[in-house]
Amino acid sequence: xxxxxxxxxxxxxxxxxxxxxxxxxxxxxxxxxxxxxxxxxxxxxxxxxxxxxxxxxxxxxxxxxxxxxxxxxxxxxxxxxxxxxxxxxxxxxxxxxxxxxxxxxxxxxxxxxxxxxxxxxxxxxxxxxxxxxxxxxxxxxxxxxxxxxxxxxxxxxxxxxxxxxxxxxxxxxxxxxxxxxxxxxxxxxxxxxxxxxxxxxxxxxxxxxxxxxxxxxxxxxxxxxxxxxxxxxxxxxxxxxxxxxxxxxxxxxxxxxxxxxxxxxxxxxxxxxxxxxxxxxxxxxxxxxxxxxxxxxxxxxxxxxxxxxxxxxxxxxxxxxxxxxxxxxxxx
Amino acid sequence: xxxxxxxxxxxxxxxxxxxxxxxxxxxxxxxxxxxxxxxxxxxxxxxxxxxxxxxxxxxxxxxxxxxxxxxxxxxxxxxxxxxxxxxxxxxxxxxxxxxxxxxxxxxxxxxxxxxxxxxxxxxxxxxxxxxxxxxxxxxxxxxxxxxxxxxxxxxxxxxxxxxxxxxxxxxxxxxxxxxxxxxxxxxxxxxxxxxxxxxxxxxxxxxxxxxxxxxxxxxxxxxxxxxxxxxxxxxxxxxxxxxxxxxxxxxxxxxxxxxxxxxxxxxxxxxxxxxxxxxxxxxxxxxxxxxxxxxxxxxxxxxxxxxxxxxxxxxxxxxxxxxxxxxxxxxxxxxx
Numbered sequence: 001x002x003x004x005x006x007x008x009x010x011x012x013x014x015x016x017x018x019x020x021x022x023x024x025x026x027x028x029x030x031x032x033x034x035x036x037x038x039x040x041x042x043x044x045x046x047x048x049x050x051x052x053x054x055x056x057x058x059x060x061x062x063x064x065x066x067x068x069x070x071x072x073x074x075x076x077x078x079x080x081x082x083x084x085x086x087x088x089x090x091x092x093x094x095x096x097x098x099x100x101x102x103x104x105x106x107x108x109x110x111x112x113x114x115x116x117x118x119x120x121x122x123x124x125x126x127x128x129x130x131x132x133x134x135x136x137x138x139x140x141x142x143x144x145x146x147x148x149x150x151x152x153x154x155x156x157x158x159x160x161x162x163x164x165x166x167x168x169x170x171x172x173x174x175x176x177x178x179x180x181x182x183x184x185x186x187x188x189x190x191x192x193x194x195x196x197x198x199x200x201x202x203x204x205x206x207x208x209x210x211x212x213x214x215x216x217x218x219x220x221x222x223x224x225x226x227x228x229x230x231x232x233x234x235x236x237x238x239x240x241x242x243x244x245x246x247x248x249x250x251x252x253x254x255x256x257x258x259x260x261x262x263x264x265x266x267x268x269x270x271x272x273x274x275x276x277x278x279x280x281x282x283x284x285x286x287x288x289x290x291x292x293x294x295x296x297x298x299x300x301x302x303x304x305x306x307x308x309x310x311x312x313x314x315x316x317x318x319x320x321x322x323x324x325x326x327x328x329x330x331x332x
Numbered sequence: 333x334x335x336x337x338x339x340x341x342x343x344x345x346x347x348x349x350x351x352x353x354x355x356x357x358x359x360x361x362x363x364x365x366x367x368x369x370x371x372x373x374x375x376x377x378x379x380x381x382x383x384x385x386x387x388x389x390x391x392x393x394x395x396x397x398x399x400x401x402x403x404x405x406x407x408x409x410x411x412x413x414x415x416x417x418x419x420x421x422x423x424x425x426x427x428x429x430x431x432x433x434x435x436x437x438x439x440x441x442x443x444x445x446x447x448x449x450x451x452x453x454x455x456x457x458x459x460x461x462x463x464x465x466x467x468x469x470x471x472x473x474x475x476x477x478x479x480x481x482x483x484x485x486x487x488x489x490x491x492x493x494x495x496x497x498x499x500x501x502x503x504x505x506x507x508x509x510x511x512x513x514x515x516x517x518x519x520x521x522x523x524x525x526x527x528x529x530x531x532x533x534x535x536x537x538x539x540x541x542x543x544x545x546x547x548x549x550x551x552x553x554x555x556x557x558x559x560x561x562x563x564x565x566x567x568x569x570x571x572x573x574x575x576x577x578x579x580x581x582x583x584x585x586x587x588x589x590x591x592x593x594x595x596x597x598x599x600x601x602x603x604x605x606x607x608x609x610x611x612x613x614x615x616x617x618x619x620x621x622x623x624x625x626x627x628x629x630x631x632x633x634x635x636x637x638x639x640x641x642x643x644x645x646x647x648x649x650x651x652x653x654x655x656x657x658x659x660x661x662x663x664x665x666x667x668x
Binding site for chain 1: 382528597
């Protein structure tokens with residue numbers, strides 16, 4: 001793959017973001033939720049990495065940590081050669097333009113009292129884009145056209161729009177400051193399928209036109225397969241498998257990936273009626289199991305799994321955190 | 333459906349020409365408009381459609397639980413042969429729970445947070461059966477094991493917040509099963525759950541149905557879940573049924589342009605990287621539903637009668653019906 005030659009736009013190494021658990025009358029810290037616990041991932045320029053996992057696995061925390069909306073306790077966040085984890089205050093400012101975010105619920109992401117024009121122009125003003133208000137208004141009109149909305153609607157308020165239209169406004173607002181990377185956190189999950197298709201097509205078009213990179217955080221494997229170049233599968237704060245989408249979907253190396261793929265409701269008539277592939281509930285990220293974190297639910301568990309924590313083994317040009325992928329043999 | 337056949341299938345739920353209205357923008361609008369459905373014992377009917385299509389209001393109408401100012405205007409609803417619309421309130425209460433139970437998307441909002449799960453199930457059992465508290469508790473424990481709650485006896489004393497989302501949905505299902513209902517209405521029962529947990533709940537519903545012979549009315553927006561669970565499918569759009577038939581026919585050879593568009597817009601079906609097929613526009617709000625066919629303003633094959641005359645059911649086969657003028661024309665069938 002050619003991405004291997006040029007360094008990726010974003011490279012996250014060993015990211016750790018913990019949240020304190022406080023209890024008792026003095027609200028003392030009595031434990032930590034290890035939301036991101038040693039996460040490595042890379043997003044090449046102009047490409048899409050999907051970060052997939054179930055609720056509570058830490059995928060949104062990874063996205064928010066990259067934007068420094070959460071404070072990581074360890075790790076590096078290389079963006080275009082600069083470690084964002086070491087920056088603070090004004091030094092971060094330019095990167096808040098270059099990395100944008102789109103969230104699941106566009107109704108919550110938009111200020112209900114702000115007209116669309118102002119919601120989209122707000123970021124431009126903050127970053128000194130456009131010489132004056134008139135120029136910014138013109139740019140807003142152009143952005144609305146790009147997200148297939150009528151520029152005549154810029155005087156409207158969010159509540160006058162449908163959910164799909166509101167998500168288009170959020171996309172226009174992210175594009176307004178000309179970002180290189182957009183973190184899409186469940187950006188199409190709340191939309192009906194016919195609207196979801198429209199937004200996925202729009203995101204694909206915009207990526208082509210603007211060479212945007214996406215970190216696409218989702219729980220929906222059908223969406224991953226459709227839009228991503230590479231996929232990282234997350235479980236209890238760690239990436240358990242990473243690789244090109246075609247390989248991961250065709251030949252998943254990690255038992256959790258296999259379970260996720262088999263659990264997704266499918267339109268194949270033959271898939272009907274098979275037993276649930278993964279048993280039990282996910283353990284708490286405040287108290288992850290020793291050894292491999294998936295060993296309590298893994299159908300392929302063996303004696304080594306509860307004892308040792310598997311490192312990331314190379315699988316093709318990706319990785320898998322499972323002893324079954326140990327080149328020296330699974331049991332040592 | 334002939335009477336002989338209906339008897340052979342033993343219909344547990346029969347809905348005929350149901351219309352339910354709400355006041356919207358100053359006028360009463362039928363958000364469910366002349367909907368007919370039937371579910372036989374041991375069978376799962378999936379009612380599928382996008383948000384606002386009327387699928388949940390249809391289910392609430394069947395339970396006689398439409399919130400005010402909503403109103404069931406016309407039609408007949410029979411559950412286990414009983415005419416739901418004319419039943420006295422006290423008897424309707426017996427029908428709910430005895431003949432039909434309902435589970436919802438978010439179990440946390442359906443469970444009482446300050447009562448143990450066991451106490452809530454015991455209450456349900458004792459409302460419908462004259463048994464002692466100890467006996468009801470024994471039955472609740474048995475139900476918890478039946479729905480796959482590990483360490484069932486101990487979990488009776490757990491409060492809802494102490495359980496995971498999947499376990500809470502199992503508690504809801506245990507409550508719904510307490511009186512062995514003949515019909516279970518499941519409104520987006522797995523939408524709030526993760527896929528691995530969703531697969532477990534779907535497996536549970538399937539095995540319970542096999543063991544108990546329950547009829548299930550499954551309400552969902554997820555075509556994948558329809559494929560996993562349904563025997564028959566009814567597709568709803570803007571308050572009307574658009575297409576209805578066996579799962580294999582509706583998902584495998586859909587005839588209504590809306591069903592076709594819905595299936596083609598799913599990201600799982602297109603080749604990776606390929607553009608998804610879009611249904612242009614958005615589902616209009618009830619105040620802007622077109623006269624004639626409700627889908628006519630988004631339909632790629634709409635022709636002259638579509639925006640003025642409402643389509644009636646066209647039988648594509650003995651078991652597969654489509655409400656579409658184009659299908660009727662192509663089959664050369666005359667409008668009834």
